[in-house]
Amino acid sequence: PPEERRRQKLFVPRSLADFEDGGAYPEIHVAQYPRHMGNPHLKKKAKASAAGGASTAMVRGAQSTASKAIINVEVDANGEVSYDAIVKGGTNADKKVYSRLEDMKGGEAKQEDIALPTEEEEQAEAEKTQAALQALLSSKTALDKPKGSALQNASTSQNIEEKTQFIRYTPREDAPGYNAAAAPQRVIQMVPAQLDPMMPPKHKHIKAPSGPAEDPVPVLHAPPTKLTKE
Numbered sequence: 001p002p003e004e005r006r007r008q009k010l011f012v013p014r015s016l017a018d019f020e021d022g023g024a025y026p027e028i029h030v031a032q033y034p035r036h037m038g039n040p041h042l043k044k045k046a047k048a049s050a051a052g053g054a055s056t057a058m059v060r061g062a063q064s065t066a067s068k069a070i071i072n073v074e075v076d077a078n079g080e081v082s083y084d085a086i087v088k089g090g091t092n093a094d095k096k097v098y099s100r101l102e103d104m105k106g107g108e109a110k111q112e113d114i115a116l117p118t119e120e121e122e123q124a125e126a127e128k129t130q131a132a133l134q135a136l137l138s139s140k141t142a143l144d145k146p147k148g149s150a151l152q153n154a155s156t157s158q159n160i161e162e163k164t165q166f167i168r169y170t171p172r173e174d175a176p177g178y179n180a181a182a183a184p185q186r187v188i189q190m191v192p193a194q195l196d197p198m199m200p201p202k203h204k205h206i207k208a209p210s211g212p213a214e215d216p217v218p219v220l221h222a223p224p225t226k227l228t229k230e
Helices: 002-007 040-050 056-069 119-142 149-155
Strands: 165-169 186-190
Touching: none
Parallel strands: none
Antiparallel strands: 165 186
């Protein structure tokens, strides 16, 4: 039996019973022919049997075992050869296999499924598509625009004349640096300072990490002990 042959130290699969309707054994490094597929010895035996050799009985036995794996030719409704039995056998015996183009075609379509859309539906779909494209373009163009401190720094160089202010004030006599010889009233011109638009921000905001999701586990400490026995 095949089980006893496998228990032997040197197991070489030769007959169809050794494979048990399966494939070759990759761990056995010998020439194997499951179901006699590509077996060159069958052709030699067939030629020898045709010549009237002594191995006629062996060839007939091999041909009879090989014929068990041959699938019968079937004909479909149109009179053509059907090869569905090749893919519907074996492990696909209990499955539904679609092997023809007719199996993939659907039935008759409903009238409401193939009806043309109305003008309101076309307008609504066009607006939805335009809004989606506009959102996509706005997200792409937003990356190319400067933002943050660069815009604020660049705006300081615009409309300087409108932002310029003249302030008149009277200095106090007890103020440090008071000069009595100067005019009693003075005028100061306030101009916004020029800033470099490409200057990086001076303040870096770092987001603090969030706390733990659960309450921390209390750490239990032993009571304090004295260092000496005194």
